[in-house]
Amino acid sequence: MNKDTSDYLSDIIELLLDAVCVVDAKGTLLFTNPAFETIFGYAPEEAINRNMLDFVYPEDRAKTINAINQIVVNDQHPRFENRWVRKDGRVVHVLWSVYWSKEKQVRVAIAYDITEQKNLEQKLIYMAGHDPLTDLPNRSFLTTQLEESLSIANTISTVIAVLFIDIDGFKQVNDIHGHGAGDKLLKTIAMRIRHVLKKEDSVGRLGGDEFVVILNSIKHKRDVIEMVDELITEICQPLIYNDAELIYSPSIGAVLFPEHYGDAEYLIQCADKAMYKAKYEGGNRMVFYNDGIKLPGAKNTG
The missing domain is CATH 3.30.70.270 (Reverse transcriptase/Diguanylate cyclase domain)
Structure with a gap:
């Protein structure tokens, strides 16, 4: 990436409609973009320095930990789904794409809100x-x-x-x-x-x-x-x-x-x-x- 491109990177992250967050090896949130607050309801000062698992729907914490282990231990770059609990208590279905940086010991994750899609799937299953x-x-x-x-x-x-x-x-x-x-x-x-x-x-x-x-x-x-x-x-x-x-x-x-x-x-x-x-x-x-x-x-x- 040349310098001109990197100068625009922070602006691009700010404009993304998908949530972006950076998490350290212990699971602590280090960075969130504006879309993170839009999707999950937490402003940066409310999310940063908290453990990422605090926001995960309780029944999905085990599979989330397993997915993280696959990323960190096995050096995989998986996509996986889980549910988070918004600040207002609503449950959000999320599709994650995660990258683990060994050099910096952080995970960079992009979250796509698939709640509407999941609700439609559940409705169709129910109707069937x-x-x-x-x-x-x-x-x-x-x-x-x-x-x-x-x-x-x-x-x-x-x-x-x-x-x-x-x-x-x-x-x-x-x-x-x-x-x-x-x-x-x-x-x-x-x-x-x-x-x-x-x-x-x-x-x-x-x-x-x-x-x-x-x-x-x-x-x-x-x-x-x-x-x-x-x-x-x-x-x-x-x-x-x-x-x-x-x-x-x-x-x-x-x-x-x-x-x-x-x-x-x-x-x-x-x-x-x-x-x-x-x-x-x-x-x-x-x-x-x-x-x-x-x-x-x-x-x-x-």
Whole structure:
């Protein structure tokens, strides 16, 4: 670098939109540029002479130390991501590019704020796994949740119940009152199911008027019966739409694991069969799955 160029270097650093900082071998901040304050909220006098790790989100400190060791010990020049906590308490996602000077025993780091990008990624991930109408997990995400529950249940020998809920009268609600009424009914049922479930349990919407509940909080078959009684009572609370009371009720099929052993899809299918048995018996009730359930039509697959 010639002298003319070096004369402009400090001005260039001052104008950068990315944060620049210099840190010594002990992790103490020696220099920060104006963008550092813009991104993290700390003026130079508030940051300089403090340890860099003081600003790192606590859960990211271990991986930050590991990345620094890779730079210093192995003479690498990696890029890595971590989170910092702004002066106002907000969390900032940061992409770092770091250079270690052996001669001067300092790290020169450039930070790029990727918070907006990370938030968008998280939003897209959430949307991919959730039903937009009810905000419940969709079939794909719910199946993953159930597989995780089954894995835990296998490890610690606990009982899980899977409930398949179908809403009797849903088509009539749509036909008589319109799709606005149907949407309101589905959103209300989703809210009511969530209200009854314990924090260990989960519920998702498979589509249409079909919901699946995973009960991780039970110990005995009677616990399922008590929970379903609560669910039916809550779901069937009156619901008014345009001054008209909507008429509906739930048909519920239940299957117990490990009494019936299988993967997530198998258990959902078993609960589905039991639900159709409840529907054929008049609805507004629950039926437990057993291997002897025989139903007419395409839903009876064994």
